[in-house]
Amino acid sequence: MKKIFILVTGVVFLSGIIFPLSALAHKVKIFAAVEGKSIDGYAYYTSSSRPKNVKIILAGPGGKVIDELISNEQGEFDTEARYRVDTLVKLDSADGHSAEWLITKEEFPADLPEYPGAGETLKDVNTGQEPSTSLAEAATGNAVSLAADTKELAALIRSELVPLQKQLAQLRAELAEQEEKKKLQDILGGIGYLIGLAGIASYIAARRRKEH
């Protein structure tokens, strides 16, 4: 028994090391971000390959479908951002995989319309979170021209922010991918748990044997 123990353990450990850890994966993930006025994103396996032509669903509050897309050959997809609302980007491939990514309301540009029928989200806007809205409102009291200026200014600021948004999106995507990389300690941890479980089982069995 001892010999085979050492042997199989050796094989287990070796195989963990021989097969390049970076190329291991099975889980599908999805990433999406707002860039300018569109939603861009892609689906990927944690092995860095990407699933092609999969169905992507954009869902608003309560799971109502806003949009349905098919990713392209590179696993990427993009669509026009329609509403300023928490949007759940879902992938549902037929082979038993699914993944989600939430784009929060705050990521959408302020001049997009609110999602129709989302009463509770409407309230948030009027609490003065949005500089453009509140500024514009204040402006109507004084002069119309000021309102127009503010709007122009807001648009200018937004356009200046686009490259930053892009960089941020890229960073977040990289971070999400990094988290999924399998680490050697995960593998060793799992093996340890299983051998440990067998150890506990052996102990219980040995005690039972003694009692008899």
Next chain:
Amino acid sequence: MHIADGVLSGPVIAVSSTLALAGVGIGLSKVDYDTIPKAGILSATFFVASLMHINIGPSSAHLLLTGLLGLLLGWTAFPALAAALLMQTLFFGYGGLTTLGANTLNAGAAAVICHALFFPFIRKEGGRPATPFWIGFWAGGIGILLNGLFFALTLFLSDRDFGETILAVLLAHLPIIVIEAFVTGSAVAFLKKVKPELLQKGPLVS
């Protein structure tokens, strides 16, 4: 061939979890003192084997070793698989907690069937003994094939119009069937040479 959370319907989860639990129970009741280390090591082997990915065309599939576990463990494969699948979910995010039962059942049933089909050939005394390699070869191949069919059945029963995609997934696994057959065949031939008792002892199913 792990099924993720949120893919299966409620009834399918309930039924498969119950059956898997029954399988684990039967497996534990058949465990004897000497099989525990074997089950532990094979459980760890299964855990690691799923990391060995083989890219085939657009899709990628990984080794399972369902056949090997079934051949060597019989019903005890159920608890061994359940533990390894739980670890895969927790550490790697393969499969899911709600689908743990379904994944255990799919692999466990395939393993037990493999044991019933191929273990008698190993134990056969007198007459011309079958070559260990070929016993392992067939057990490995049939094991993954059955695993795939149960996987497809589970998805199908969840009332999803997956017909074509299920077929595509099964086709993508054809090369894996061949690879796994060779791996299991070599493993069994090797074990027969260095540790024949491991294969001859048969208190696991009796």
